[in-house]
Structures are given as C-alpha cells and as structure tokens.
Amino acid sequence: MVNIRDLDPSASPLDYYGAELRRLREAARLKQGQLGDKVFCTASLIGQIETARKVPTRDFSERVDAALETGGVFSRLVGLVLRSQLPTWFQAYAEMEAKAAYISTYQSQLVYGLLQTEAYARALLGVDRPDQVDELLAARMERQRILEREHPPALWVVLAEAALHQEVGGHAVMRNQLAHLLTFLERPWVQVQVLPFSAGQHTGMLGSFNVLRFDDDPDLFYEEGYAQGHMTANPALIKERSVGYARLQAEALSPERSVALIARVMEERYGERPGPDEHAMA
Incomplete structure (x- = not known):
C-alpha cells in the first residue's frame, strides 16, 4: 500500500500545489x-x-x-512554487525584479541570471548546493520569463570582460553561453555592454550591483553577498550608484563593439578544438 503523506496546504506553496494536485486528480x-x-x-x-x-x-x-482540464490552475501556481525555492533572502529581490520597468546591472564576474543558459546556471548552482540544483535551476529559469512578457522590462547589462573568460561549466557550456548573449541583439529592450580590461580602475570594482526602476514606486538598489543580499531604497545611495553606473556605461565598449568582443572571445577561447588526429602537420 502506498504511504500517503499528510500535507498542510498552508505550510508552503509547494505543499499547497501537492495537495491541490492530489485533490483534483482524485476528483477526476x-x-x-x-x-x-x-x-x-x-x-x-x-x-x-x-x-x-x-x-x-x-x-x-x-x-x-x-490532462485534468483545470483552466490553468497549476500553470498559475507553479510560479509561486518555483519562487519559493529561491533562497529566502533573495525572494524579495526576485519579486521586485519581476515588477521593475527598468533593470540596470553591473556584473563583475558572471553573466547576469536573466541571461544565463540552463547549462551555465546549472554549473554555477551546483557548486554550493548540488543537492538542490534541479529546484534552483527551475527557479532561475522561471525568473527569465519576465523577458518573454508582452511588455518586458528594459534591461541594460554592463558585463566585465572577466565574465567572458571565467570558464563556467567547461568549454562547450561557455561557448553556448556567449552565443546566447549574442541572441539578445534581436531584442531592442536588452542592451549588453562589455567593460574591457583596458578600462583600468573603475567605479564597479567593489562588486556587482543592480538598480531597479519602477513606473510608480521608488527606485531600489541591490547588491549580493555571501550570506545574503542587501536591498534598499535609500535615495542618497541610489543617486551615487546611478551616477556610478552611468560612468560604467560610458567607459564600457559600445553595444556594437561589445558584440564583436563577445564573438571574438567565443571563437578564440571557446572555438571548436581539433581532436588528437586533427592537428595541422608541421
């Protein structure tokens, strides 16, 4: 006999989803x-x-x-379930990110989460939490759905050149990730700029940060740490970081030159490598 675990539907979105699935399956x-x-x-x-x-x-x-002809009940619930799998300290940011009209982000080492491929994200998430990688990956992919909306947020990414060279997940994963970045050329509301090594010292050297802007709410500043993230609506800090971000944009390569650099790194660093019998003969 199957051991049926009693669920408290109010305990979490996941418990509620499970209880509803059982109830509607049995009703059918x-x-x-x-x-x-x-x-x-x-x-x-x-x-x-x-x-x-x-x-x-x-x-x-x-x-x-x-299958159950539920009228989209589970498709509506799953977003809450997946968001609940994010670290508790990150959930508030994810909720505000989904509401933002404009997202500007500087990333010092990694590709921004909304632009990551599944393989790249899986490699990152598996470093510290390999036992939860499937759940965390599903949650990260769910966050990316905001870029598929009819009216997506405007997203501007300044990406340090180091992120192109920091190999995550292996050679093939990085090649596909950089190729994925190039696909955003077709989306006018997404702009990617690379801050080259040649920029030298700059205002983003203390680490990655995001600024969210909304149609009807105050701007928010967010930065992530090892233990938790920090989000604030402090006007003085937001003004300082907004000016800093504008300086990063000015010092970064233009979107067109950034595309050229991404493509060059993709081919030169992560291009197809010949097998042991395919090396050119001297």
Whole structure:
C-alpha cells in the first residue's frame, strides 16, 4: 500500500500545489499511474509532487492542466512554487525584479541570471548546493520569463570582460553561453555592454550591483553577498550608484563593439578544438 503523506496546504506553496494536485486528480477518478500516462511521466513522480518531495516544472504544470482540464490552475501556481525555492533572502529581490520597468546591472564576474543558459546556471548552482540544483535551476529559469512578457522590462547589462573568460561549466557550456548573449541583439529592450580590461580602475570594482526602476514606486538598489543580499531604497545611495553606473556605461565598449568582443572571445577561447588526429602537420 502506498504511504500517503499528510500535507498542510498552508505550510508552503509547494505543499499547497501537492495537495491541490492530489485533490483534483482524485476528483477526476484517476490513479497516479493513469495521470502519469496522460502527462508522460511516472506514477512515482506524481506521488513525489503530491507529497511535496519533488518540485514541479512549468512544463509539467501545463501538461497537468491540459490532462485534468483545470483552466490553468497549476500553470498559475507553479510560479509561486518555483519562487519559493529561491533562497529566502533573495525572494524579495526576485519579486521586485519581476515588477521593475527598468533593470540596470553591473556584473563583475558572471553573466547576469536573466541571461544565463540552463547549462551555465546549472554549473554555477551546483557548486554550493548540488543537492538542490534541479529546484534552483527551475527557479532561475522561471525568473527569465519576465523577458518573454508582452511588455518586458528594459534591461541594460554592463558585463566585465572577466565574465567572458571565467570558464563556467567547461568549454562547450561557455561557448553556448556567449552565443546566447549574442541572441539578445534581436531584442531592442536588452542592451549588453562589455567593460574591457583596458578600462583600468573603475567605479564597479567593489562588486556587482543592480538598480531597479519602477513606473510608480521608488527606485531600489541591490547588491549580493555571501550570506545574503542587501536591498534598499535609500535615495542618497541610489543617486551615487546611478551616477556610478552611468560612468560604467560610458567607459564600457559600445553595444556594437561589445558584440564583436563577445564573438571574438567565443571563437578564440571557446572555438571548436581539433581532436588528437586533427592537428595541422608541421
């Protein structure tokens, strides 16, 4: 007999999702295996999600909505579930990021989260929390959905050249990540500038930071640390960092020259490498 774990639907978004999945599955008079057949997964996975032992994906949620004819219940819930998987101290920032009309970010070492590929993000997230990498990855990919909205935020990224050379996940992962950056050329609301090594000392050397601007709310400044992030609406700090950000933009390469540098690093540093029998003969 299957051991059914009692859930408190009010305990967390994940528990609520699991309780609702079980309730609506049973209302449809389907066993776990029968629902699994309809959504192309195992009965075990259905059971794990119903007992809040596994985090659902957006794809799973959309398939369940179609199978159970729920009118999009799970597709609406999954965003809350995935956001709840983010570190507690980061959740407030993620909520404000999703509401921002304009995001400006300086990244000193890594590609900004909204522009990361799955493989790049998985490599990063697996360093400190390998046991939770699937859940954290799903949450990060969910954050990126704001760029797919009908009216996405304007996003301006100043990326230190070091981020292009810091190899994350291996050779192929980095090549694909840089290629992914180049795809944002087609999105007029996303601008990427590279701050080259030749810029020397600059106002961003203390570390990465973001400034969020809203249509009807005060601006916010955010910086991340090892233990937690720091977010504030302090006008003096925001003014200082906004001026600093403008200086970084001025010192960075133009978007067009940045594209050329990204493409060059992609080919020269992460281009296809010949096998042991393909080296040119002397």
